[in-house]
Amino acid sequence: MNNWSFEAVDKLQPVAIKQIQSIIQKKRIGHAYIIEGAKGTGKVKVMQFFVQLILCENPTENVPCETCRSCKRLKSNNHLNFKEIEPDGQFIKRGQIDDLIHEMSKTAIETGRKIYVIHHADQLNASAANTLLKFLEEPQSEITAILLTDRMHALIPTIRSRCQHLSLAAMPQSVLKQRLVEEGITDSMASTVCRMTNQVEEAIKLSKDEHFGLARKSVLKLVEASGKSVQDALMCIHEDFGPLLKEKEQAEQALDLLLFAYRDIVAIKASNVAVCTYPDMIHYWNQVALHTTYEQLSKQLEIILHAKQNLHKNMNRTLMMEQLMLNLQEVFTFV
Known part of the structure; x- marks a missing residue:
């Protein structure tokens, strides 16, 4: 034994x-x-x-x-x-x-x-x-x-x-995260991977996957860009999201990562000791949370979930992401 x-x-x-x-x-x-x-x-x-x-x-x-x-x-x-x-x-x-x-x-x-x-x-x-x-x-x-x-x-x-x-x-997320950190994976990446899977082998593989690392980086860049202007967000989609939208599974992964970002903001708004998917973004999440209402955040989460449903339709995924950014921005106009 x-x-x-x-x-x-x-x-x-x-x-x-x-x-x-x-x-x-x-x-x-x-x-x-x-x-x-x-x-x-x-x-x-x-x-x-x-x-x-x-x-x-x-x-x-x-x-x-x-x-x-x-x-x-x-x-x-x-x-x-x-x-x-x-x-x-x-x-x-x-x-x-x-x-x-x-x-x-x-x-x-x-x-x-x-x-x-x-x-x-x-x-x-x-x-x-x-x-x-x-x-x-x-x-x-x-x-x-x-x-x-x-x-x-x-x-x-x-x-x-x-x-x-x-x-x-x-496996509890805290235990899995500790296992990943012991494997030499950064705290921030371990926190993100724990949201995607609860299996050790899969988590280690995912954390070392170049495509996943690119997806994480691009999604965070998109969130920051969308906080500046729609134009910055659309430019980010065209410059960084091409490789992330080629396959349906990859696009769904990117949307999951985006959804977790907005959930982080909700969690930060509710508690300053929230456990986040992106602990390296907490300072920025705090800034966003200060200027966003729960109603606005709830609507934005609904919009991302709706975009995930649209993945199962035969539509251009780049156009879908562009529309998603426009819809997220409209929340601040109509809510």
Whole structure:
């Protein structure tokens, strides 16, 4: 097992950890569980906590002791009652499940419960899934299965129905942001990326993507330009937004970034300790907030959301952005 700490996993998934502790405390360990969560939510760490708490010989306040023989064997990947399997290539194959069942059906050398874990359980091929299902349908009292997946719907319904479910929450933005900063990403970029995704791998990739960096820079330039005049905003669109409007997905990303900018202004107007998507723009947001009413900001948010809906229509995206800027400016005339 990889190194993990109770403090870290409890901070990441406090609800799931309390559920697991309740299961152990009430001595109601089931024969099969599915731990479901998106990438980056800590499925493996939650599983490791669960397994170690089940097998620990001297838990303290529902936390593994880390020092007993069982805990040490798990940490060194040397516990005879614990087995893990992962996909062999693209799928988990029947032969892997046959071998697993054979191992689980042997007389235990170690005392206590046997536990097997199937990583990426959604990648069971049809034959492997049916073989596993038959094993789950005849549960043995001292064997527990833990299936990990980020695609619950890809598991066959009959397997899902045989398992108890532990659903993991999306990673809190504060935790994700700290992870990104530890990866060397700037505080301002980390704050922005956290609004776009709650998955660590995707967030790191996005923060290092040149196109995303250009989109962020161009959107902030556009907001500042629109604060000066419509002409400056239109010039910004023609000079900087060409690459951002080529594909619908890229244009939608740019509009999301624009929407977050105006949400920042609303948040700053409501509280001087607001958590912003663009912390590097707080000084400017404060200036805008002083001269803009809630009604005006609300209307501007509606206009941007309407522009996002128009992306699904076959219209020229540059013209759409030009009209968006005109509509945002008109708010100050008619509101």
